[in-house]
Amino acid sequence: MEPVESLFRRESGRMVAALTRVFGVHNLSLAEDVVQESFCRAMEVWKFRGVPDNPSAWLMTVAKNRALDVLRRERTARTFAPELTRLLESEWTLVPTLDEQLSPPAIADDLLRMMFSCCDPQVSEESQIALMLHILCGFSVDEAAGAFVATHAAMEKRLTRAKKVLAQSKRLFDVADAQGFSSRLPAVQRALYLLFNEGYHGASPEFAVRNELCQEALRLVAVLQGHPLGATPATDALAALMCLDAARLPARTDSAGELLPLADQDRSRWNRDLLIEGERLLQRSARGPELTPYHLEAAIAWVHANAARAEDTEWSQIVELYDMLMAVRPTPVVALNRAIALAQLHGPELGLEAIDAIEHRERLARYPFFPAAIGELELRAGRPASARRHFRDALRLARNPAERRFLEQRASACVS
């Protein structure tokens, strides 16, 4: 049985998605209300009787009963899904229609349908991932705000605005339309990538929160892989990247909860199963002509994973992969990582030169690991005073206490 504490996270997304299909996307908030109410009811009973063996089926039954009440009560005041309206209006067809619409085969694609709906091009990327967390992963407004280090009010506003766009889209995304599916797929992959990155590199001070985001991204990418049109080489590469990076999560902090850079991590704490799965997916992704940034990032993660010790890392391979990545996605962060790899291969001076040459480096102005990287290379080049200055700059940009302590420790290591 699934752990009780993740029931809502696991089950609510599919239920909201299914009910939204029946109620119509303009009634998204009604679907959310019904699901929340169903959960609260089920938990009231389960706190006495214990959680049944198949909680998801039970929850769906409770939701179906609540939905029936709502449909009967509101059918004169509201319109529901246009294609079901007539069937839901008549008492003769209401129950069988609802039974059919919420049966296991009917709900199979609901998560995917909602995932694609959330990635509407009219919704900004950061709102798309907030929406996915909220609707598909059952994050409350507060939990989503915590994940993005936003205030409750700001997150509520962001979600309300995004939901309004969704509601105006009249209907949910049609996952059976192959052409439409393929044209929105990159946006969905990108949103899942950003969701994972928010967890992996994000600013939330809570490691538990960040691990959760990575887990949710892994869960959603698996949903994408489960659909024949979604299981493209790029999706496999994305999933491989997530597995290989997520494998390192247990080793990213030491026993005191302090951040550990890759070079200092205890590699025996990397998750073997995720490494194996990541490698399998990376191999599977190498079919067809497409070489996406996900392929390259996954390959970089794989080279790191393959080094038994930090000093065994094949930096020449990594630099090569970053060169290829720069060709397809030349962002300042990629350029910075390339420069760091270059420094590993050819020494700190070359790395510093590469950092100097980064185009649009002003976009890294708020990223603490930009000055920190310079500090690291200055230190290695034997200029501790300059290194300390850069670590101090980084310290001012630190986004949470763990980063602050880490950078303080680096700054104090710069003794001339």
Place this chain on the structure above:
Amino acid sequence: MNEYVFLYRGGSRPASPQEAQSVMQQWMAWLQDLAKRGHLKDQGQPLDPTGKVVAGKAMTITDGPFAEAKDLVGGYSLVNASDLAEAAELSKGCPIFERGGAVEVRPIMKM
């Protein structure tokens, strides 16, 4: 061993599924603990807050609630204890107190 009924009265209802989930976990842990120590005769049932009251010789039917929310019985359990004092002591672990509720401990009448 004697039998007692715990009547759970009042206590704020969870406002969100997240809260309901954590309340549920607390109750499950508490009831499991009572069971492990051999005090749980029957974990009982929750009661829906709606209902009707039938009263008087005329058997007039009125809609609930019939008590103020803070007195409303939300569920019951059956508990084994050696005496009323022990039963009352056992109720102290109930998560309802954190939500402003009360446990009414009543001995089941014996001949």
